[in-house]
Amino acid sequence: MRTLVNLTLLLANCLFTCLSVKAAEFTKYRDQADKLISQMTLAEKIGQMTQAELSALGDLSDVADLYLGSVLSGGGSDPQDGNSLESWTNAVEACKQKALDTRLRIPILYGIDSVHGHGNVLGAVIFPHNIGLGCARNAELVEQIGQITALEVRATGINWSFSPCITVPRDDRWGRTYEGYSESSPLVAKLGKASIEGLQGPDLRNPDHVLACAKHFVGDGGTSLTMAKHEDWPGFGSEAKPMYDQGDTVVDEEVLRAVHVSPYLLAIQAGVGSIMPSYSSWNGVKCSASKYLLTTMLKEELGFQGFLISDYDAIDQVDPDYKTAIKKCINAGMDMVMVPNNYRQFIELLTELVEEGSVPMSRIDDSVRRILQVKAAMGLLDAEPEIEVDKSLQESYGSAGHREVARQAVRESLVLLKNNNQTLPLSKKLKRLHLVGRGADDIGIQCGGWTIEWQGQAGEVTTGGTTILEGIRQALGDSVEITHDLDGAGSAGADAVVVMVGEMPYAEGLGDDHDLELSESDRQAVLSAKKSGVPIVVVLLSGRPMILDTTLELADAFVAAWLPGTEGAGIADVLFGDFEPTGKLSFTWPREVDQHPINQGDQEYDPLFPFGYGLSYAKDADR
Template sequence: MPSPHRHSKRRRTHRRTALLTTSLIAASLLPGQAAFAADPQTVSVTAAQTFVQAEEGKTSVVTLVASTTDGKPLAANATLAYRTATGTATPGTDYTPVTGTVTFAKGSASGARKTISIPLRRDRTAETAETIPVTLTPSTSGVTAGPGPTVVINAHGLPYLDSRLSTKKRVADLLQRMSLDDKIGQMTQAERAAVTDDPAKVAVWRLGSVLSGGGSVPTPNTPAAWVNMVNTFQQAALSTPLQIPIIYGVDAVHGHGNVHGATIFPQNIGLGATRNPKLVEKVYHATAAEVRATGVPWDFAPCVCVTRDERWGRSYEAFGEDPKLVTQMTTAVTGLQGRKPSQLNDPDRVLATIKHYAGDGDTRYGTGDSGYPIDQGVTITSRQDFARTNLPPYAAGIRVGAGSVMPSFSSVDYTDDGVGNPVKMHAHKELLTGTLKGKLGFDGFVITDWNGIHQIPDPTATADTPKPTATQVRTAVNAGIDMFMEPNTAQQFENLLKAEVTAGRVSTARINDAVSRILTSKFQLGLFDKPIASTDRIDVVGSSQHRTLARTAVAESQVLLKNAGNLLPLRKNAKVYVAGRNADNIGNQAGGWTLDWQGRSGDTIPGTTILEGIRQVAPNAKVTYSADASAPISDADVGVVVVGETPYAEGYGDVGGPAWPWGTDAQKEAKSLALQPADKAAIDKVCDAVAKCVVLVVSGRPQIITDQLGKIDALVASWLPGSEGAGVADVLFGKKPFTGRLPVTWPASAEQVPINIGDANYRPLYPYGWGLRTNPAHSGRR
């Protein structure tokens, strides 16, 4: 993307050159004078917190911070005046007004702190929250003051604040106190980028939720910074009269992938290969612990789609192609939430989201939306087949208490009526209200996907009509959606929905139902009782315990497709020649949704590459590594070639789809089920030169390898293992056995796709469920 500042930067450079020349001339004309005068130091005094919560009858302490422009100690005293101003709290009744001055003494370090105390009074009446603004005015030159803080006297004495009451009673009490603006705000979710510059927007818009999209992170990207960021938004929400907390959400689809240093678990396709629901529950429990430790109580996971076409760019987000297998893996929900509703309040649990309801993995190639060949496309099927293939995992997720559901971008076109009339899932009242909330008994809330309602057809809109439109808003709310992910159009959505309610086109009952569902989850999560997150548990992020679990999951996910002559496991003192671009590339082995939405190739996250894992697990092996197999191969006992895909996500991973324009060169390569030419060349070089050859395929889906299979002695589907590449080495060298089984069919050719178990003329290279086993006791015999 071209920089919008490109030409202005050139002008600034010319201007700096001119100023430098003028200064040098002046210095030469005025000997003895300083050629350059240092900029005078400026001191900026700001509040440590924009909103400061306090209890009635206590003293509120406001902290001020003095920072210098040069980072040096203060060159002179810095004084400013403060006073309490008019807010919603009543002076003399709710608090004692204060005025005064604060001086940061000369020589104080930049970052020095001073406090102001404001006595609060107890009036012993039940009240909503009230505010006391504090104004700051510089009294000395060279001092600037930021916006003053606002003290918030917490709401008190109201029934919905009483944790002894049932959730149902608390919701009912709160709901009847809420205005229409309050309710619509609860139904609205904005992206952090839309409110970061002014967190007060959370209060002004009465937002119910904020999210981080893929790659939307604080600076620095540390667990502590995440907690502070979430708390900043939460403090803004708590400045409103009813103090309804936000619920912050992230896509932690294979670990807390947005956070640098988090444990990155195998993508779901690999977890499906483990055939181990208990392990999946543990993996998602560890994920929940890391997510909640960063102040985030909501995860947009797990994906319980049934993937039926490997050309789909989200194939790796699925546990497999068989609804029975995917249903078994809904233990991911209990891993995130716990097995009882009361566990949602635990510090290592989060609200789960089963997605994408329903049929997103069953769309037909060529029907895609947003420029994608298959992603966001149309599921063309009979009602019976749709119910048999795509709904069972949702029924299972609901049975174990999934708290939220996210509809798919895709559409459903039932063939029973013989008419081509696809309906977007975000507008599908029959499936959202009739089936999901009715027949399946879902009592949580439905959250749209990113700008999901913007794709609902609106015959009155043109290409230039701002989205969402009134028709899109009205259609989606009436279809049964409860919360709306409107990353950058939250205020527009709220205004439209208010107009629709006022006009009677959306009923108050529908609004109350949606808000009740959202509030119920917030109470269950304990957000009303403990809204501000702590940094006490940030050490669990990327902990050794979780990395050990991830390594176990990696080992169990490896599928041994071929093992001629029982080549695997390898001897731990073998001479091993390692090649292939995915052998030492942790970004490639992690895949999409890692630090960025699309992921990144290269040395991106802490962890162990497959090459590093080989050296770690077999320290006595003589290992030679050459990514392109250009180094001499002659004395190797065995070659290990690690090939496969580079990171992608969603439609940018569709076979034949568009390239992600901001990715690395490798990420821009055309997406295909065929190996890239460099991968094929590495296999040929190594397998032709070494007596025994192992090929590992690191990818989010099967790759066509039929033409080279004859020269490969052992073939392994490694999927996208994540941060712990040593788990791959564990099975290669027999520390653990190969036990994984294919969660999807491995086609013999691209022409066979889509191919799934149960198809007529089912002749794949390797069938669904295939997977050879090894005995670790045999390692070292060859």
């Protein structure tokens, strides 16, 4: 670890010469921001620091009456008249218009979690989750994905994406592991930078791009097991449960900087305009209340000149007393606060804190200045800011061209872990191919969490796209009989069997898993298929490495497909040899769950598959 720390600090020193160049892109708007600040009342300033959720705003009058600086739609939160391109466009335009009904006509920022494409909105292209993109290791492709995501987000009028997640997951039992590109900080930094450059483009004033948000600062991927309860979350009761999510990262500062802070150096170099502090703690102190992390380190030392946006209701966790929580959070350096439903009380109490002198006006002005500088960089403070969506962007929304890029991302993210007797690629001249498992024909399962709903969902068609079964049918045409069942009972008599196993959709909290075992039904399906005596290909759909036990032994070939998104045809591209498997593991694959946490560079490193492992057809034909 000492070597890693030293190398990271050396990288940091080399980068500082570049950081000030990007910072100046925001600070050059200081005069414009200060001119507005000089005209603003305290209510108008605090309004700029407040972000409310669309679903809580009713007739939207509060956007104007409270001078709100931002609105968001959380995971699964749709406009009142439904989830469609038109509904989203109308809702966002209405919010923008309300903001311009105020005295100073300062436009809003509208934020959304487009973490693997514009995942809240029906018909958008959904890309592989970051864990798969980490295996692809293609920075140019990640940048292109950012560009397409920006175009589809802008097609709904939204101008701010809460992405990329540049966490460095160190324990796969954490339910947000798939949101991280890798356990390797340098790889996370490289791909995070590419994503930011794709989302924001070279000029934030370009209406084809959006404001990016690097998250979650800092150490969210290094939390230890804690007991926690989330009574307001669906699926949680009132009892505390063992969880990694939103926990405590207990490491010294050298490790924190080397592993978890280092990706933010390249994010700042890329000019990211916003950063979201983590729910989690560092050595017992909530990141959202740490002046050392938010102000001393991030703003002063690292030179971040954008603004900080809190996570969803994160301020509630800072202190049992809400007013005290607000004081701690703002004084620590938080600039904008995500208070989806409780925005009125937040405004009231922050106003009291300023009037009492508990929060200095200088801290308020600094927050507002940062927010306005970013808005100015985006062109939002121009004389006539745009309200209506550029409808020409909607012509490419969910288009074949965008889906082709997603399909490329799917095939490049696949990792071939086993291929005995050259089982793969499969021949396109089979008489009958049998597919097994629910995941073979379920868009929701292959997309995972943060897709239409916050936790994702399986079952009925979730959104547009191509299931794996449909992709295989397209690849083989009518010349091959393709059959499908859930349990493998129909495998006998086929020429080959592809068994889909893996996880049901989940997101933060509910995704924490202390066993990481395949379900009994999955194991039985593989066993049933094996009894047919024909070649068995197992494809794993998961947000992290799973404990494979005998399933790997039973498989003649094994492919880690992660959470590929809407373009299931990308899997068929590789299974039938139209493209080589090129993915390399971005995470270490453990033999058993008790090895967690296990990461490259550990003193005792005995994985099932090491970081960087991945077979190909040409080079590993003898395996």
